[in-house]
Amino acid sequence: MKHVEAAGTFSTQAAVRSYESGPDGLMKPETVLHWLQEIAEAHASALGFGYDFVMSRGLAWVEVRLDMTIGRRPAWKEVVELRTCTAQASPLQARRNLEIRDAEGNGIIAASCLWAVIDIRRRRPVPLNKYISPFPETPCSEMVAPVRMDIEGLQPEIREWTAEQRDMDFNRHINNAAYLVWALESLPEAWQEEHALTGIHLHFRKESHAGEQMKSLLFRQGNLTCHHIMQGDELRAEAVLEWG
Structure with missing residues (x-):
């Protein structure tokens, strides 16, 4: 698995493994989330504020929300490219965009996430630039917007x-x-x-x-x-x- 970083974008290639696939021969939906968590950590570590960095300071990265669109899920053995970038969304939150592209370069999955750094002991978020200075300023506008559903009057x-x-x-x-x-x-x-x-x-x-x-x-x-x-x-x- 090779990682490449250029112009604020971090990328890697990976093949879908058998245990990551479902009965339909496609990547399981939850595997997509696992992959996105892995490349997020790899990129953060490459930038100097990954898991080891925050844990050494009594902090932890936590995901606040995830919004994803799926054109299609890759098949078993298919090789795809994962791309990500990150930037500050607010003083307390970082936005991370992620994309999966097929061998022809077509985007098949896109996601936007919000992450926060919390003080493990206090269980409270801390300002990003208090420990990470400067946080990346590369533009990282929201790729996928949240979707909400009105459940008023519906029986669960x-x-x-x-x-x-x-x-x-x-x-x-x-x-x-x-x-x-x-x-x-x-x-x-x-x-x-x-x-x-x-x-x-x-x-x-x-x-x-x-x-x-x-x-x-x-x-x-x-x-x-x-x-x-x-x-x-x-x-x-x-x-x-x-x-x-």
Whole structure:
């Protein structure tokens, strides 16, 4: 895997592996999120403010929201290019744009994310330039806009489960990709067979841990589904998914 950095853009090539693919032979939706997290960390480390840098200062990067459009998911063994850039979105948040391109250079997936640096002990965000100076000033305007769904008057379909150890990452909380898996698992199999996932919009509210009793409130309207991932009465994450 080769990394290239030029004019504020960081890129790498990768092939879709068998265990990253689903029964349809395409990359699993959650794998896309894993890939984007990996290139985000690689780029941040190359710029000098990755995982090791922030952890040495009692800090951590946390993803606040993710907005993604999917033209198509790459197939098993397909080689694609991942490209990313980052810049300050506000004093407390960094925007990161990510794109996956096929061998012909066509964009097949695009995403915009917001990240914050938090003080691990206080669990509060800190100004980016307090520890990272100067933060990249390369223009990084939003590639994908958020999508919201009006759920007023809609009755939810409810599913309950227990968060498991396998969903945890090395930060000892539930990995962000698990929220997408949970949202997808709340949908009937027939729905997913009849529809293609074309957009993912995730808003992360608060971290979750293994052993917690979780609940999904699913709302459906047209080509949108809205998923409130709850722990008790507390909203931990909200997902709005677009379908074709």
